Amino acid sequence: MAENYKFVDVSAAGPRAQDFWPTVVVPRKAIEAEIERLASIALPSTGRRASTVNHPHNTGPVPAFAPGIDVTIIVLKPGEQTPPIARNSCLVDMCIAGSGVAHIGAQEFGVSKFDVWNTPSMEPYVYRNNGKDLFVRLSYSNAPLLERLEVHYFDENPKPRAVGADSPLPPVNGKRARDMAEVIDFGTQGAQMLGYEYLIDIDTVDSKALIWPWAEVEKHLEKVYKMDNSYTGRHLYVLYNPATERRIGTSHCFFATMAKYPPDKIDQPHRHSSAAINYYFIGHGKSAVMGQRLEWEAGDLHLSAPGWAIHNHGSREKGFCALTIQDHPLQIAMESLIWQETLKSPIIKLGSQTGFDTNLGELIAA
DSSP: OOOOOOOOOOOTOOOOOOOOOOOOEOHHHHHHHHHHHHHHSOOOHHHOOOOOOTTOOOOOSSSOTTTTBBBEEEEEOOTTTTOOOOSSOOOOEEESSSEEEEEEEEEEEETTTTTTEOOOOTTTTTEEEEEEEEEEEEEEEEHHHHTTTOOOOEESSSOOOTTTOOOOOOOSOOOOGGGGGGGETTTTTEEEEEEEEEHHHHOOOOOOOOOOOHHHHHHHHHHHHHHOOOOSSEEEEOOOOGGGGGGOOSSSSEEEEEEETTOOOOOOBESSSSOOOEEEEEEEEEEEETTTEEETTTTTTEEEETTTOOOOEEEEEEEEEEEEEOOOHHHHHHTOOOSSSSSSSSOEEBBTTTOOSSHHHHHHHH
């Protein structure tokens, strides 16, 4: 039998230089043109009109805008409905035009412009356009990462769950498999050996679709918009899903933040291992990413921070609103989330070390 492996001597090898994907701005006009093109084509056999933004550095196997993140434009014409599908990638969506109805797992809710919601892994989902205009959404997922791992699973004929049905939870009565498995303690530091049943009967956290309606979010954004420009943090809120617990996510893979920046506010240059993608939907501004200076306006999509790239953003005379997606919760789960809040700050492993401070307390006291 021919050998199909080899050894690679890395004894003298140093760390590989990381190949950061360059920052890219996809302009509003290009996105609008692609929406028009999708609306003009016949409905494909999949029942979905969709186009994924592909970064020029991506080498596959599927389109991606950042190495582990895709952004897909999905268009539904009035009266159309997508067939149900379930996949083991998780999604965060934002409606950018029109309105529609989302049926995700046992949840059903209406969505309209600038609403944001999540779709948990393996929950069947269906969308329908019950309005008179195009229903357009941006959908972010971790599909490129799962495709690289060759484990992206699709169920193209799932049974939709009834609206309001209870989530599948562990039995209340009777013993679980893990209750009968052996637990062996080692030493005094917490090391243990656990029986196999612990691997196949993991404690559950109920994960369901949640929505953050723009009509409600916008009211609260006025608070961060009116904060003094001397504030050292970012003028934003995290759209928090309690199922993500300490990882502070909107989904188990991503956090989504909604920012509203006052005029003429410039952030300190900083960096983090999580990639960041900004969709600017009100106002305009500027960025510096790895020394490259860019300008952007409402409707633009921006790979604003390739992982570990030094960057900062600033508003201009109108301020701006932005949705930012980062794979922050995933990085915390992998214990790989390193963060440098300013270039003079230490590099901290967030989630395992005490994090950074802002001057919020001083501003409140004043």
